[in-house]
Amino acid sequence: MAKTKRVITILLRLLALGATVAAVVVMVTTHETANVLNLTFKAKYDNTPSFKYFVIAEAIVSCYTLIAIILSSKSLLWRLMVILDVFMAALLTSSISAALAIAYVGKKGNSHAGWLPICGQVPKFCDKVTGSLIAGFAAAIIYMLLCLYSLHAVLSPLLGVKP
């Protein structure tokens, strides 16, 4: 039973690692240059603080996930890891929300604030950012599952016992 739990946890972590690494690589390698009214502008992730935050958060979670996979055999650390998993889930949720909010303005604009959509000028950049955000979203879902699984495993032996 403990072995099944460990295998499921490691599988979930491997999936999360794949998703976060994909999100970082796609976001960092994406750039597109466009000409608008004789002005050249280059769309890159580091022009937008939210996308920078997204890349940094996904990179931190990638590193943590890798360390967690390596250390998962040392069960002494499991209590610390339950707490850190919750933090990583929060970090992923926060970064994907901030990046999505900006990506939405990039796609649809905001007529009330006078912000025009930019996806018409840099369609490839937008497509790749969308891909990166989907990967980040998948990572956040996987970490949520990981947290629920840890919490369930922690809470179930206490069935009926008052806190």
Add this chain to the structure above:
Amino acid sequence: MAKTKRVITILLRLLALGATVAAVVVMVTTHETANVLNLTFKAKYDNTPSFKYFVIAEAIVSCYTLIAIILSSKSLLWRLMVILDVFMAALLTSSISAALAIAYVGKKGNSHAGWLPICGQVPKFCDKVTGSLIAGFAAAIIYMLLCLYSLHAVLSPLLGVKP
């Protein structure tokens, strides 16, 4: 000991309730009209999807917190509440991140995308939004503390026991 825990939890929930209700009230009641080049524009929270999401999320957490305070004497539900607390913390984190990302563009603009800052035109609106975001941020921190406190309480009796 169990009584101290309950008192601390209820106190934290009351603080969170105050913060989320303040965030919703300030955000919803804020609007400002500005004249730019003979065009009138009205700044309101529901012109921005991220701010709408922020208000809805804070309202949901307010309702949940109120119910949690009322039901906290019924200890049968405490396991469900640990899980729901984590969800509420994630919802708060997500909504504050999305709203902050947009507020930052409103304050600083984004020259690369050609989005101009709007806080020069509607300074009062910006100040009140900032206030609302600070309240939302406080609520998120309080919920994080609540989760850590629950997790600590759940994990500490298992000291040294393998999962």
